[in-house]
Amino acid sequence: MQTSYKQNRALAWCANISRVFAWTLLASTIILAGCNTTNRTNNQPLLVGPSPAVPNAANDQQGPTELVNAEIFLDVAIPAFDPGFPLDNFGEIDGDELEEQGIWPQLRRTEAKIFAADMKAALDDKKVFGTVSVVPDASTPSDLFVLGEIGKSDSEEVEITITVADSTGEIWGKESFEHTVSQGFMRDQRNQGKNPYEPVFKRASDYVVSLLSKLSIDEKTYIKNMSLMRYARYYSPESYDDFINTDLKRKNGQRYYKFELTKLPDPNDPMLKRIEDLRAQELLFVDRLQDNYEVFQAETREAYGTWQEETLPEVIAARKAKTERNTKAVVGGIAAILAAILIAKSAEKDDRPSDQKALEIGAVAAGIGSIWAINESFKNNSRLKVHSAVIEEQGQALDLSVSPTVIDFENQTIELQGTAQEQYLQWKTHLRKMFNEEDTPDVQL
Known part of the structure; x- marks a missing residue:
């Protein structure tokens, strides 16, 4: 009966340790998942379109929305995407997080331009806008602004966040889109030359069009009038400040500058005519820039496509190795704890040799298991470094160069x-x- 009692105690201890193991594994999984998240903060209010300076807040006032054209097509400006670099508490790029997340800055900056061009192509296909242009920044005169930020891009997974705002400063909406490229995509000859990220830009463009469909003719006309008047105020604030009121607002946690028209100038205003000529010249330059972006895209598309094709299997292998490493590290650590507990329990009763023997065997087995698992995690970590090195080698300096x-x-x-x-x-x-x-x-x- 005494031996049976000892065996029952040993089984009870094992059951308790199993429960501890399960809860510890669950907690470790949650912690490991949380470590992959980086918070980025931006306290600056959103400001799109030409502005001579940070505007002063003023009272809201609804301005004119006369119908001037039954066929209103809004022009769209797409600045290079925000690369989405992780920032530290001082707003500087966090180098440690760059390495942790596997981000190579030069490649990501190039993707910021490539993705803007991809977004332009997707919106052009909708044929519901006026001109759609990739622009250097959001200070360009335009009716509509599509602002993108890269959340992730590693040739397997891509995530972008799109913010849509018009020249009145109003934020139409903000939405994130993601897509996972299957390894089989690259193996299919029919996909040769295709953009594996295309689905994410198609969904994003569908979203922009869905927001556009909610606007009336009057609202579109109002936006176009605002585009012109903000450009006029940029050149001559002393002449056109009274035509626009500005307020600082907040929507869904995002601060932004909202502009309201109070009146419109005389259509024959000679200064306005001159400003319209200058705006036409600026937009002509933006139109010429599209040729440069097209050349850039043509020159980088093949290299970038090769990078995606070559690194996709490496990224998948690296992800699997990292998952395996983390799991084995957790299992190894818990097994080591289990070994220590069993050894401690075996030392409690020196007068029970049979029970002590059973417990010591269990301790040795758990200890061996922990050593094996930790060694395997280190091996997988080494393989992970090799995979990462291959990815880094493939993603070297691609950047936009523009001839004089x-x-x-x-x-x-x-x-x-x-x-x-x-x-x-x-x-x-x-x-x-x-x-x-x-x-x-x-x-x-």
């Missing part, structure tokens, strides 16, 4: 140099300078 641009305008030849954003800023600065020179009369001393 020469523009002839009003008997002047202007040469612009640098990146697309730098050239665009140079051109905006030149247009502003021309306007200021014409607006300032000659003074005879």
